[in-house]
Amino acid sequence: MKLPRxxxxxLAAGAAVFRGxxxxxxxxxxxxxxxxxxxxxxxGGGADIMARLxxxxxxxxxxxxxxxxxxxxAGTNIATETxxxxxxxxxxxxxxxxxxxxxxxxxxxxxxxxxxxxAPVAGIHREPHVIEVxxxxxxxxxxxxIAYAKANPGTMNMGSGGVGxxxxxxxxLFCMMTGVRFTHVPYRGAAPALVDxxxxxxxxxFAALSSSIEHVRAGKLRALAxxxxxxxALLPDVPTVADFVPGYEASFWTGVGAPKSTPAxxxxxxxxxxxxxxxxxxxxxxxxxxxxxxxxxxxxxFGKLVAAETERWGKVIQTAGIRAG
Numbered sequence: 001m002k003l004p005r006x007x008x009x010x011l012a013a014g015a016a017v018f019r020g021x022x023x024x025x026x027x028x029x030x031x032x033x034x035x036x037x038x039x040x041x042x043x044g045g046g047a048d049i050m051a052r053l054x055x056x057x058x059x060x061x062x063x064x065x066x067x068x069x070x071x072x073x074a075g076t077n078i079a080t081e082t083x084x085x086x087x088x089x090x091x092x093x094x095x096x097x098x099x100x101x102x103x104x105x106x107x108x109x110x111x112x113x114x115x116x117x118x119a120p121v122a123g124i125h126r127e128p129h130v131i132e133v134x135x136x137x138x139x140x141x142x143x144x145x146i147a148y149a150k151a152n153p154g155t156m157n158m159g160s161g162g163v164g165x166x167x168x169x170x171x172x173l174f175c176m177m178t179g180v181r182f183t184h185v186p187y188r189g190a191a192p193a194l195v196d197x198x199x200x201x202x203x204x205x206f207a208a209l210s211s212s213i214e215h216v217r218a219g220k221l222r223a224l225a226x227x228x229x230x231x232x233a234l235l236p237d238v239p240t241v242a243d244f245v246p247g248y249e250a251s252f253w254t255g256v257g258a259p260k261s262t263p264a265x266x267x268x269x270x271x272x273x274x275x276x277x278x279x280x281x282x283x284x285x286x287x288x289x290x291x292x293x294x295x296x297x298x299x300x301x302f303g304k305l306v307a308a309e310t311e312r313w314g315k316v317i318q319t320a321g322i323r324a325g
Contacts, residue, residue, distance in 0.1 A: 030062075030064075030090055030266055030269065031062060031063075031064030031065075031066075031090065031091065032064070033064070033065075033091060034064070034065040034066070034067050034091075035058070035064060035065065035066045035067065035090065035091050035092075035093060036067055036069045036091065036092050036093065037051050037054070037055050037066055037067065037068050037069065037093045037094075037095060037256070038069050038071055038079045038082050038083050038092065038093065038094050038095065039051045039068055039069065039070050039071070039072075039079060039095045040071060040072060040073075040075075040076025040077070040078065040079030040080065040094075040095070040097070040099065041070065041072050041076065041097075042070055042072045042189075043068075043070050045190075045211070046127070046208055046210045046211060046252070046290065047095060047097055047254055048068065048070065049210075049290065050095070050124050050125055050254050050290075050292070051068045051095045051254075052068050053277075053283065053286060054066075054124055054256070054274060054277060055067065055068050057273070057274075057276075057277040057280075057283065058270070058273055058274070058277075061273050061276070061277075062269070062273060075099055075102075075103055075106065075107070075162070075164055075165075075324055076097060076099040076100060076103065077103060077107065077110060079094065079095075080094060080100060080103075080112065080114065080118070081111060081112060083118065083257065083258070083259055084111075084112040084117045084118065084259060085259075086259050087259070088119075088258065088259040088260060088261040088262040088263075089262070089263075089266075090258065090262055090263065090266035090267075090270070092258075092259065093121070093256055093257065093258050093270075094118060094256065094257040094258070095254060095255075095256065096118070096120075096254065096255045096256060096257040096302075096306065097252070097253065097254050097255075098166050098251075098252050098253055098309065098313075099164075099165075099166070100114050100118075100306065100310075101306060101309035101310040101312075101313050101314075102164050102166075102169055102313050102317065103164070103324075104310050104314060105310075105313070105314035105317040105318060106163075106164040106317055106322060106323065106324040107324055108323075114306075114310070115306065115307055115310060116260065117259070117260050118257040118258070118259070118260065119257060119258045119259065119260050119261075119262050119267060119299070119303075120255065120257055120299045120300070120302040120303035120306060121255070121256040121257055121258050121267050121270050121271055121274070121299055121302065122255055122256050122270065122271045122274040122275060122296075122297070122299065122302055123253065123254075123255040123295030123296065123297055123301070123302040123305065124253075124254045124255050124256065124274065124278070124294075124295055125253065125254055125287060125290075125292040125293065125294060125295050126228075126251045126252070126253040126292065126293050126295050127208065127209055127210055127228075127251060127252050127253075127290070127291050127292045127293070128208075128209050128226040128227050128228035128232055128250075128251055128252075128291070129166060129167065129170050129206045129207060129208055129209065129226070129227040129250060129251070129252065130206070130207055130208075130209050130212060130213075130216070130223050130224075130225070130226050130227065130232075130235070130238070131145070131174070131204065131206055131223070131224040131225050131226075131227070131241065132197065132204070132205050132206075132207050132212060132215075132216065132221045132222065132223055132224070133145065133197075133203060133204050133221070133222050133224060134197055134198065134200050134202075134203055134204075134221070134222070135219065135220070135221065135222050136200060137203055137204075137222070139224070140222070140224070141224065141244075142224050142225050142239070142241060142243075142244040142245070143244055145204075145224055146178050146180055146244075149180040149181070149182070150179070150180055153181060154181075154183070155203075156180070156181070156182045156183065156203050156204060157182065157183045157184075157185050157201070157202040157203050157204075158171050158182035158183065158184050158185065158202060158203075158204050158205065158206075159185050159187060159193035159194070159196055159197050159201075159202035159204070159205040160184065160185070160186050160187065160190070160193055160205065160206070161186075161187060161188075161189050161190035161193055162186045162187065162188065162189070163184075163186045163322065163323075163324050164317070164322055164324040165186075165190070166206075166208065166250075166252050167190060167193065167205060167206045167207060167208070168184060168186065168206075168322070169250075169313055169316055169317060169320075169322065170206040170227055170250040171184070171204075171205075171206045172184075172316055172317075172320040172322065173248065173250060173316050174206070174241065174245070174248065175320075176316065176319060176320065177245050177247070177248055178245055182204065185201075185202050190207065190208065190211055191211070193205055193207075194207060194211070194212055194215065194221075197221060198215060198220045198221060206227065206250075207221075208252055209226065209232060209234065209235070209291040210290050210291045210292065213234055213235070213291060216235070223235055223238045224238070225238060225239050225240055225241040225243070225244070226238055226239075226240055226241070227240070227241050227248070227249065227250040227251060228240065228249060228250075228251050229242060229249050232291055233288065234288075234291045253295060253305070253309075254295075255295065255302050255305075255306070256270065256274060258270075267299055268299075271298065271299050275296050275297075278294035278295070278296045279294075279296070
């Protein structure tokens with residue numbers, strides 16, 4: 001039966017509204033059950049702390065429960081795969097970190113394509129690494145450090161939290177740009193690497209500021225330079241690496257992602273609330289205490305950052321010949 005054109009258009013419009021209704025209702029009532037924020041690191045570290053700050057904020061602001069779930073292992077790939085395979089309904093989110101940008105090149109056998117399979121939601125924070133040496137090393141500046149390393153080949157051990165960790169790849173970038181050579185000594189996490197740095201078993205580490213600043217303040221480690229483009233307010237007298245190695249810049253960053261095809265309305269709601277958190281004076285004070293700076297912006301802004309970091313660090317990892325699996 002052929003319907004009159006006007007009747008057909010009315011029916012088509014009604015069908016379109018009907019198809020859209022569940023999606024709109026989902027966004028309007030979200031969240032109606034607990035939301036999991038999956039973190040690829042153990043509890044207590046810097047990334048976990050950021051996740052819990054944001055989860056608490058979202059729970060208070062959105063009237064639901066946002067729960068941090070730690071799934072460490074395989075360089076955060078276990079956590080990422082969990083979210084990639086989750087239903088795209090906004091109830092399973094991922095704490096995205098620099099590691100996700102590294103892993104695209106570090107691993108040959110990933111069962112996902114991060115840039116394709118995870119939708120960017122919002123950035124959270126950025127913080128510097130710091131070139132830190134054992135105080136027994138007779139260097140106090142980056143130029144002295146470079147000269148010492150070149151004059152004493154084969155004697156400089158660089159500790160890190162593992163192959164392909166932020167400590168590792170930022171150190172490799174330094175080597176590429178200065179011509180120095182270190183013997184990489186990977187540990188099962190940054191904490192034991194810092195212990196051995198203080199004990200003199202390794203001589204240098206590109207350590208996250210949040211996890212090492214108290215050792216610097218106590219005089220157990222010597223900070224030579226921060227890796228970000230600007231100085232840290234927590235170490236105002238410590239210069240940047242770029243002051244001596246033009247163009248050098250590296251940082252650890254976090255954000256939130258969701259499975260691809262997560263409704264844009266839900267992504268938009270989460271982005272709005274996370275950005276509100278980053279603008280809140282109390283949250284900014286907490287970030288400052290953790291040596292972190294806020295990373296606000298749209299989902300597109302965060303997606304561009306992840307893509308650019310993936311490409312940039314991929315070149316470093318390939319050039320250095322780093323392989324995790």
